[in-house]
Amino acid sequence: MSIGAFYQTGDFKGEKHVPVIHAPEVVKKGEKIEVKVLIGEEIPHPNTLEHHISWIKLYFRPEGAKFPIELGTYDFNAHGESELFTEPCVISVFSTTQPGTLYATSYCNIHGLWENAIDIKVE
Amino acid sequence: MSIGAFYQTGDFKGEKHVPVIHAPEVVKKGEKIEVKVLIGEEIPHPNTLEHHISWIKLYFRPEGAKFPIELGTYDFNAHGESELFTEPCVISVFSTTQPGTLYATSYCNIHGLWENAIDIKVE
Amino acid sequence: MSIGAFYQTGDFKGEKHVPVIHAPEVVKKGEKIEVKVLIGEEIPHPNTLEHHISWIKLYFRPEGAKFPIELGTYDFNAHGESELFTEPCVISVFSTTQPGTLYATSYCNIHGLWENAIDIKVE
Amino acid sequence: MSIGAFYQTGDFKGEKHVPVIHAPEVVKKGEKIEVKVLIGEEIPHPNTLEHHISWIKLYFRPEGAKFPIELGTYDFNAHGESELFTEPCVISVFSTTQPGTLYATSYCNIHGLWENAIDIKVE
Ligand SMILES: [Fe+3]
Ligand SMILES: [Fe+3]
Ligand SMILES: [Fe+3]
Ligand SMILES: [Fe+3]
Numbered sequence: 001m002s003i004g005a006f007y008q009t010g011d012f013k014g015e016k017h018v019p020v021i022h023a024p025e026v027v028k029k030g031e032k033i034e035v036k037v038l039i040g041e042e043i044p045h046p047n048t049l050e051h052h053i054s055w056i057k058l059y060f061r062p063e064g065a066k067f068p069i070e071l072g073t074y075d076f077n078a079h080g081e082s083e084l085f086t087e088p089c090v091i092s093v094f095s096t097t098q099p100g101t102l103y104a105t106s107y108c109n110i111h112g113l114w115e116n117a118i119d120i121k122v123e
Numbered sequence: 124m125s126i127g128a129f130y131q132t133g134d135f136k137g138e139k140h141v142p143v144i145h146a147p148e149v150v151k152k153g154e155k156i157e158v159k160v161l162i163g164e165e166i167p168h169p170n171t172l173e174h175h176i177s178w179i180k181l182y183f184r185p186e187g188a189k190f191p192i193e194l195g196t197y198d199f200n201a202h203g204e205s206e207l208f209t210e211p212c213v214i215s216v217f218s219t220t221q222p223g224t225l226y227a228t229s230y231c232n233i234h235g236l237w238e239n240a241i242d243i244k245v246e
Numbered sequence: 247m248s249i250g251a252f253y254q255t256g257d258f259k260g261e262k263h264v265p266v267i268h269a270p271e272v273v274k275k276g277e278k279i280e281v282k283v284l285i286g287e288e289i290p291h292p293n294t295l296e297h298h299i300s301w302i303k304l305y306f307r308p309e310g311a312k313f314p315i316e317l318g319t320y321d322f323n324a325h326g327e328s329e330l331f332t333e334p335c336v337i338s339v340f341s342t343t344q345p346g347t348l349y350a351t352s353y354c355n356i357h358g359l360w361e362n363a364i365d366i367k368v369e
Numbered sequence: 370m371s372i373g374a375f376y377q378t379g380d381f382k383g384e385k386h387v388p389v390i391h392a393p394e395v396v397k398k399g400e401k402i403e404v405k406v407l408i409g410e411e412i413p414h415p416n417t418l419e420h421h422i423s424w425i426k427l428y429f430r431p432e433g434a435k436f437p438i439e440l441g442t443y444d445f446n447a448h449g450e451s452e453l454f455t456e457p458c459v460i461s462v463f464s465t466t467q468p469g470t471l472y473a474t475s476y477c478n479i480h481g482l483w484e485n486a487i488d489i490k491v492e
Pocket of ligand 1: 017045051052108109110111
């Protein structure tokens, strides 16, 4: 079975692990856009040493392209050390000349891999 | 379409992107084992700024478990800077008390996501 | 010579590599705060395969503490692949119960390690 | 105070956090070499959710160069999840055309940043 079969998804309003993506639907060709991705917007996910979101990783696949391109990886590393807690929330600023799909993937150290996606048009 | 659908695989003897996994078939419960994972053992993959293997990421899924657990991520970051080149080759040392599947995934900045897997028994 | 000796700094208004930190000066104990960190706010840094900012890494050191705690690491991975470019700009959302220093460090694949820091008070 | 001031070091025979570097003293110009870096060779470091080595990061600075170049980053991510434990031990395979210094840095989630270094000659 492919590791790909283990990416889980769902409606983020009912499932606290699903990455929530705030992105413009239409962007200007080659201009910088800001996207916000977070876990637990509606239902907070635990943030403890025992159970937390470790990372969010973003890919963009231009329409019709065979391969997704990685935009960035965001590791959340404080989960109680010295009473510091990093929340699973990021922005990514990027540009594209082609329309396509933005994939947000994430990893919970207990509940594994999750994903969400959104289409972005270019004008 | 799930990001999971973009993991590619194949026979590493013919396809230079497939991670090659050298691991013991049987390990002792809870004892440290060493696994070697590399790209391009038979057919070298390019290693240039324009085209290279960015990372290898390893997961282990205990038999029957619903979620894969991430063992480690290995980023290869020099691709010609100051004439330095990091090769896509790592070892991981880990222990498991349960048999399961070791997944090796990797990413080429041009050709996307790849994977391979191997079953490990525990005695 | 310690690797620590290679962290460079300066005024971000004149030196394009220095991380710019936008953070509140005073925060409420244990409440989530949002910090924005970017490279090149005044003078843009190149973003090409040959020359780009690879990552930003954030640490927080509580006042008087011996060790800095890592908050997060943010890898910027698209530098022209499929005409996609990830910009060196992030937010981090975190909480602290203690005042201290937020360190932003970054790495340019040509010009090495850079840093900036800001003090945060807790009320 | 620079974040660089927080890198700690010592003799790995007495201090369990110091990265141990196994590398050849002399290498052939541009040929691949294998280096092994680990924490806790003589005195094991704890490996629990509460206290563990999170990562090892390697840099190489060519003799006389102003900037260190990052070779790779190695994240150790299982610390008890599903009874899996990743140990802080890696190999890096790389090539250099110039002699210089290999820096191994690491991070303990409780005891902060550590480093060690070794000179490598080129023949
Ligand atoms: Fe969870
Ligand atoms: Fe390739
Ligand atoms: Fe630069
Ligand atoms: Fe420690």
